[in-house]
Amino acid sequence: MFEHEWKCHWGQVDPAGIAYYPRLVDAMHEAGEEFMESIGISYWDVKEFDMDLPLVAMDMEFRKPVFVGDTISIEVEPDIGNKSLGFDFTARHEDGAVAFEGHEQHVCVDEDKQSMVIPDKVREPLEEAIE
Amino acid sequence: MFEHEWKCHWGQVDPAGIAYYPRLVDAMHEAGEEFMESIGISYWDVKEFDMDLPLVAMDMEFRKPVFVGDTISIEVEPDIGNKSLGFDFTARHEDGAVAFEGHEQHVCVDEDKQSMVIPDKVREPLEEAIE
């Protein structure tokens, strides 16, 4: 399973002393970016595949606070639909405790923003990543 | 209904030319902060009420992209539970079209992080804000 490490820095912590949650959203998004890059379809080259993957929905559940200096490991599991692509994220502290879980739901669209089936050259590396 | 205006600036837009969604999470959080401040219980003074309001879950649905220079209006509607406080957010473009909808679910805890009933001095201004 793909994992991305993310370290909580000074400017990502709020006055209550824990990670300000929109910074954890950044961390989650970065984990998805890194996953896609690892299978050869980085967000910044996705246009080469004549498609785009806009986000339609996302959610998060927060289990255990992240403090400054903490490094969390974010697991990325793709959920491959016909015309959509989801990501399930699980972020764990160094002791294995879950920090947060989350989900991003993307849809696959063509250059005219019309729904399209995920092309094989994208689907195949995604499926290989799961196996 | 309480509304907070938020303008999309240069650094909040991604290479695809639309607002990078974690910046919309910031905008949503700011709307909640402004609502609470408007009823006299700002996040930065919440300790005065011998409680804290940690976030346990949140979600968003994205309807229509936000572009650089756009100003959106984010409506905040509290959902007052016994020991919890939710916020429903609806962000609209200037033409009224929904940009995104979202929800934050907070729980009310005491100084020992134990669940507690929302104190009356907090519940009352929240209820007045709905009426």
Place this chain on the structure above:
Amino acid sequence: MFEHEWKCHWGQVDPAGIAYYPRLVDAMHEAGEEFMESIGISYWDVKEFDMDLPLVAMDMEFRKPVFVGDTISIEVEPDIGNKSLGFDFTARHEDGAVAFEGHEQHVCVDEDKQSMVIPDKVREPLEEAIE
């Protein structure tokens, strides 16, 4: 003199309880964006003028901390060169005390990234803004 108001929110404050300074850099940049938009040359339309204004240098001096909930007013004064454009920024607290001063130095380049004289249709509104 052009002024931009900026409010310090929860996620912009660090564990020491004051604004994390890169968020003040965001605030300063936003003030420059707002100034340019106010004279009809917004950053997001600058390509229409067949030029670009990349940043080559910036600096800041911090005089008095900004706390969560504070609103500061950022004054923008352009410094118009022949082939360059600078901005002097002065951010003040509500009592007039200076929070920070800063400077951004941009250069004017054409579509091939070559230095060029600021075109008259950009220079004129800039000069009018100073008068």
Place this chain on the structure above:
Amino acid sequence: MFEHEWKCHWGQVDPAGIAYYPRLVDAMHEAGEEFMESIGISYWDVKEFDMDLPLVAMDMEFRKPVFVGDTISIEVEPDIGNKSLGFDFTARHEDGAVAFEGHEQHVCVDEDKQSMVIPDKVREPLEEAIE
């Protein structure tokens, strides 16, 4: 010489397709944090040394743009004064070309915010880091 690697992600790039510079300020600050942690005086534990290191000034010069997906290496060189601590930063692309240079100037203050000489237990690890 201490070096910190930083990768430019999707949300850190502006509509012009290059890193939005306040995100490079974040990167520079993170490099300073990592340096201090590496010598055992992390920002989040600095109060243990009965002192604080507020920032009074900073500046940056931008040499070569950073694009999404780029990894830069940020070198940190402390400049140890009697009652102050500066950091010189040099960020390089993978081919060695300088992306930006920068400087942060911190002062050493006691718990009453009064200027103080850097205590030996902080000065010694800083001096060892230079040797």
